[in-house]
Amino acid sequence: PRALSAATTIALDDEEQADFHRDLGYALRTQLSRYDEAREHYTKALERYRALHGEDATLTTDVENQLSTLAFRQGDFAAAKAINEKLLATAEAKDGPDDPTVATKCTNLAKVLVKLSEFDAARAACERALRIFALEGNDERTHWPALADAHKTMGSLHKTNGHNDGALEHLTRALELLEKVYGSEHPKYATVCKDVAEMLCFTDD
Numbered sequence: 001p002r003a004l005s006a007a008t009t010i011a012l013d014d015e016e017q018a019d020f021h022r023d024l025g026y027a028l029r030t031q032l033s034r035y036d037e038a039r040e041h042y043t044k045a046l047e048r049y050r051a052l053h054g055e056d057a058t059l060t061t062d063v064e065n066q067l068s069t070l071a072f073r074q075g076d077f078a079a080a081k082a083i084n085e086k087l088l089a090t091a092e093a094k095d096g097p098d099d100p101t102v103a104t105k106c107t108n109l110a111k112v113l114v115k116l117s118e119f120d121a122a123r124a125a126c127e128r129a130l131r132i133f134a135l136e137g138n139d140e141r142t143h144w145p146a147l148a149d150a151h152k153t154m155g156s157l158h159k160t161n162g163h164n165d166g167a168l169e170h171l172t173r174a175l176e177l178l179e180k181v182y183g184s185e186h187p188k189y190a191t192v193c194k195d196v197a198e199m200l201c202f203t204d205d
Contacts, residue, residue: 018048084109103132148177
């Protein structure tokens with residue numbers, strides 16, 4: 001952040017200012033956990049990207065996604081829900097209802113809905129994500145990390161509601177995909193492996 005702050009003394013054009021605020025927001029969030037300051041810089045970046053590229057541009061939606069992550073991290077799930085609903089609608093309009101990008105947005109929204117105890121809506125969002133990934137052409141290896149995330153989210157939803165068999169089914173599928181993509185030493189694999197082991201304690205296996 002100190003190095004980035006020095007850049008404020010340099011004359012930047014609008015695009016560079018937007019990039020500067022985006023990058024500083026990211027550093028403040030991920031490296032220093034200074035969330036309020038991160039939101040301030042993300043918001044400035046968002047305003048500039050909207051003015052330069054429009055509401056639906058990738059640079060704009062990427063910052064909105066960062067703001068959603070920030071809201072989720074701070075426990076402001078209502079704000080995170082609103083952002084994710086907007087991002088989902090944008091993806092549907094831009095890419096069509098059956099695009100893998102839409103599936104990813106459904107998964108992200110489902111995570112927030114679980115936190116808000118809106119379990120039926122969360123389940124519907126997860127089911128839609130999985131249906132999209134199951135379509136011909138959407139099951140490519142490049143989509144496996146997002147598919148694994150959808151299964152993990154569905155598994156967590158089942159776990160929260162005490163549906164142990166459903167939880168184990170989806171968490172196991174997530175684990176299989178993560179192993180194929182990252183290997184068995186990756187932290188993402190280890191996290192889901194722990195979840196699977198926990199669920200096995202509630203079965204006869």
